[in-house]
Amino acid sequence: MRVVAFLSSRAFALFLLSVSVAVLILRVKRPELYSPLFLLIPASLFLSLVVCTARRLRGGRKDVRFLGSILFHGGLMIWVATLFASPLVRFSARLFLVEGMVIGMEDREAVEIYERPFLGGAPPLFSFLLRGYRERYEEGMYPVEYTAMLSVGYMDGDRYRTEEKRIRINEPVDLGGYRFLFESSGWAPLFRLRRDGEVLFERYIFLVSITEEEDSFKIDSAGLEVFTRFFPDLFMEDGKVGTRSRVVRNPAFGIKIAREEAPFVDIYRGVLRPGEVAEVDGMRLEFVDLRPFVVLLMVRDPLYPVVFAGWGLGVVGLLFRYGPWRRV
Amino acid sequence: MRTLEGLFLWMAISLYLGCFLLSLGRVVFRRERLGDLAWRSVEGGFISHTLTIAVRWMESGHPPVYGTFEHALAGSWFIAGIHLFLERYLQRTRVFSLVVSPFVMLMLGYGIMGGQTGIEPLPPPYRSLWLWVHVTFGWITYGSYHLAAGVAVLYLLGTGRRLPRLLRRLPEPDIMDRLTYRLIVYGFISHFVMVGSGAIWAYGLWGRYWGWDPIETWSLISWIVYGINIHLRVTYGWKGRRAAWLAILSLITIIITFGGIGFIGGIHTPLL
Numbered sequence: 001m002r003v004v005a006f007l008s009s010r011a012f013a014l015f016l017l018s019v020s021v022a023v024l025i026l027r028v029k030r031p032e033l034y035s036p037l038f039l040l041i042p043a044s045l046f047l048s049l050v051v052c053t054a055r056r057l058r059g060g061r062k063d064v065r066f067l068g069s070i071l072f073h074g075g076l077m078i079w080v081a082t083l084f085a086s087p088l089v090r091f092s093a094r095l096f097l098v099e100g101m102v103i104g105m106e107d108r109e110a111v112e113i114y115e116r117p118f119l120g121g122a123p124p125l126f127s128f129l130l131r132g133y134r135e136r137y138e139e140g141m142y143p144v145e146y147t148a149m150l151s152v153g154y155m156d157g158d159r160y161r162t163e164e165k166r167i168r169i170n171e172p173v174d175l176g177g178y179r180f181l182f183e184s185s186g187w188a189p190l191f192r193l194r195r196d197g198e199v200l201f202e203r204y205i206f207l208v209s210i211t212e213e214e215d216s217f218k219i220d221s222a223g224l225e226v227f228t229r230f231f232p233d234l235f236m237e238d239g240k241v242g243t244r245s246r247v248v249r250n251p252a253f254g255i256k257i258a259r260e261e262a263p264f265v266d267i268y269r270g271v272l273r274p275g276e277v278a279e280v281d282g283m284r285l286e287f288v289d290l291r292p293f294v295v296l297l298m299v300r301d302p303l304y305p306v307v308f309a310g311w312g313l314g315v316v317g318l319l320f321r322y323g324p325w326r327r328v
Numbered sequence: 329m330r331t332l333e334g335l336f337l338w339m340a341i342s343l344y345l346g347c348f349l350l351s352l353g354r355v356v357f358r359r360e361r362l363g364d365l366a367w368r369s370v371e372g373g374f375i376s377h378t379l380t381i382a383v384r385w386m387e388s389g390h391p392p393v394y395g396t397f398e399h400a401l402a403g404s405w406f407i408a409g410i411h412l413f414l415e416r417y418l419q420r421t422r423v424f425s426l427v428v429s430p431f432v433m434l435m436l437g438y439g440i441m442g443g444q445t446g447i448e449p450l451p452p453p454y455r456s457l458w459l460w461v462h463v464t465f466g467w468i469t470y471g472s473y474h475l476a477a478g479v480a481v482l483y484l485l486g487t488g489r490r491l492p493r494l495l496r497r498l499p500e501p502d503i504m505d506r507l508t509y510r511l512i513v514y515g516f517i518s519h520f521v522m523v524g525s526g527a528i529w530a531y532g533l534w535g536r537y538w539g540w541d542p543i544e545t546w547s548l549i550s551w552i553v554y555g556i557n558i559h560l561r562v563t564y565g566w567k568g569r570r571a572a573w574l575a576i577l578s579l580i581t582i583i584i585t586f587g588g589i590g591f592i593g594g595i596h597t598p599l600l
Contacts, residue, residue, distance in 0.1 A: 169452035299535035
């Protein structure tokens with residue numbers, strides 16, 4: 001009985017809330033010190049809420065405000081419970097899709113799986129095709145729309161099905177039991193590196209497409225690191241290089257190449273347009289092609305409705321608790 | 329910033345400044361007429377403030393939700409609006425202008441100093457109906473907690489020994505204490521709606537309702553802190569000076585949460 005009394009005491013609840021604040025601040029300020037052991041705090045909070053609510057329900061007072069308090073704390077319990085249950089059932093992955101190329105779930109370079117349901121089986125067998133990518137800017141600078149058509153092929157029982165939908169940022173689509181979200185997009189160059197006719201490297205690279213930001217990638221087979229800056233609408237005047245707008249009209253990459261063992265010494269510096277070639281140390285770096293790419297999130301979270309039911313319960317509970325009701 | 333918008337904005341700042349000076353004059357010289365003028369001034373400031381927002385909204389085609397300047401513009405409008413709203417229902421709260429008007433003025437100044445006064449279209453991630461719910465309740469939360477702390481400051485001043493003259497101009501301490509509590513509860517409910525609506529929006533944008541982004545985490549921290557605040561009042565009977573100090577100290581978490589938007593980084597800092 002003493003344990004139950006302690007767990008349901010207000011002092012213990014306040015102590016747990018205060019510790020939660022301390023742990024959350026630690027999580028923001030010193031994330032490296034965060035440990036999964038800290039999950040004991042929400043677990044204790046859940047236990048305290050359950051015991052306290054059960055005791056209060058057995059108590060005498062029953063009015064609208066009491067009901068509101070119970071509903072609110074019930075909503076909180078659902079929230080805390082889903083914190084623990086979510087990793088057991090959630091699936092999430094990030095897909096890097098280049099326009100016009102079919103990608104399968106097994107493609108390790110284009111698909112990164114972050115969460116697999118603990119209780120689930122193998123990742124689903126999907127194939128993806130992106131086409132009709134479009135981006136729109138106001139005054140050539142301010143993005144107002146990114147959109148593309150997404151085709152998804154998947155096994156539905158013993159039948160192979162294909163569905164196609166338009167995707168946009170903020171407008172997720174549901175296909176084959178999964179939710180697909182347009183996260184970001186950009187322009188992927190296809191670079192090919194040759195030495196004496198032998199191809200050492202050939203890939204579409206997902207690089208940052210904002211001119212203000214530099215990006216880089218490594219070519220391990222040649223021991224090189226390539227630093228890039230994208231100019232969607234290149235201009236070159238008096239030795240200066242820049243972009244007139246963010247609209248892809250005259251695309252080019254500013255390129256710096258260094259050896260991996262000496263990253264601060266450039267062995268090549270220049271600007272490459274699609275179809276152009278850079279001669280580096282007896283090698284040829286070809287800028288073969290430029291295509292748009294979209295980063296998609298693929299998610300399945302069966303607990304999603306439960307989380308928001310908990311939230312709705314909490315809001316209703318607070319309104320009952322603090323609304324202008326009279327005790328009945 | 330365009331000419332008309334700038335004109336209304338500077339008019340609002342001038343009227344808020346006038347309100348502060350007149351409120352101060354009322355307290356120091358005990359002239360009721362100055363109090364009336366101060367109130368007219370804050371009303372005029374609020375009208376100009378509203379017109380600034382309206383003009384900007386019409387020109388940009390979206391509510392003021394993007395960038396430091398727009399956040400300051402909207403946040404301070406909510407604080408001034410809640411202050412005016414309170415006066416309709418509670419007697420003798422006009423004197424709160426003494427703390428509200430300089431704060432609103434400082435917020436507007438901070439927004440202008442931020443240098444993002446130009447008009448930009450909303451980037452695609454912001455084009456969601458949930459943005460309206462999230463941001464509106466965010467600003468109600470912000471305004472309520474700030475006013476609660478402001479009333480708590482006046483409570484401390486009014487019940488202190490050093491300023492007995494001021495005490496006569498303020499509402500009864502008991503009213504101020506209850507008002508602080510009610511504003512905190514009001515903020516707490518709005519805060520909960522803000523967090524939930526943000527989570528729904530995030531699920532449609534990033535496929536998850538919670539991402540441990542610094543601003544998200546600070547928002548949760550401040551919500552728990554205000555939850556503790558309410559618990560201490562309701563279950564432990566905290567009130568008076570202790571509760572007033574608590575209301576003021578709790579505001580630190582809100583200042584970090586809202587002040588951090590655009591500075592701390594993470595998903596709440598516009599990138600696209």
